[in-house]
Amino acid sequence: MLGKKIEKRINEQIQSEFYSSHFYLSMAAYCEEIDLSGFAHWMRVQSEEEREHAMKFFDYLNERGGRVFLEAIDKPPSSFKSPRDIFEQTLKHEQQVTKMIHRLYKTAKDENDYATEVELQWFIREQVEEEKAASDILEKLKMVQNAPGALLMIDRQLGSRERNP
Ligand SMILES: [Fe+2]
Numbered sequence: 734m735l736g737k738k739i740e741k742r743i744n745e746q747i748q749s750e751f752y753s754s755h756f757y758l759s760m761a762a763y764c765e766e767i768d769l770s771g772f773a774h775w776m777r778v779q780s781e782e783e784r785e786h787a788m789k790f791f792d793y794l795n796e797r798g799g800r801v802f803l804e805a806i807d808k809p810p811s812s813f814k815s816p817r818d819i820f821e822q823t824l825k826h827e828q829q830v831t832k833m834i835h836r837l838y839k840t841a842k843d844e845n846d847y848a849t850e851v852e853l854q855w856f857i858r859e860q861v862e863e864e865k866a867a868s869d870i871l872e873k874l875k876m877v878q879n880a881p882g883a884l885l886m887i888d889r890q891l892g893s894r895e896r897n898p
Pocket residue numbers: 750753782783786830
């Protein structure tokens with residue numbers, strides 16, 4: 734049986750993962766608007782992955798006899814300045830999510846909830862990958878400084894992102 738405190742925190746995390754999904758979808762819409770379909774594809778895949786994160790917590794709560802309580806999802810930003818701006822925001826966002834996951838892990842430790850600790854290890858690892866992916870793309874974007882040719886090359890590369898199995 735899951736403790737009430739952990740249940741509450743996991744529900745907050747579910748809300749946060751759905752917010753992330755919304756946030757990336759909003760950036761996908763912006764990328765479509767400026768005709769960078771590869772960037773838009775990347776953002777859509779990211780949005781789907783965030784939804785999967787929410788569902789992973791959803792399933793976990795049910796497995797442990799907890800209860801899922803869905804909350805309202807905040808409105809994500811809808812105006813962005815440039816492809817570089819969206820990856821700056823992506824990196825900052827993922828760094829904040831990492832902090833949340835770490836806080837959740839600390840709570841699980843304090844509550845001696847070993848099963849939740851183990852479940853969270855996957856997310857800790859996932860955050861390392863997400864921060865790295867965002868930061869790699871951001872570095873490239875800084876390098877090319879909006880040169881159209883280079884931007885289109887990055888667009889093609891981002892367009893080939895595959896969904897995680
Ligand atoms: Fe996530």
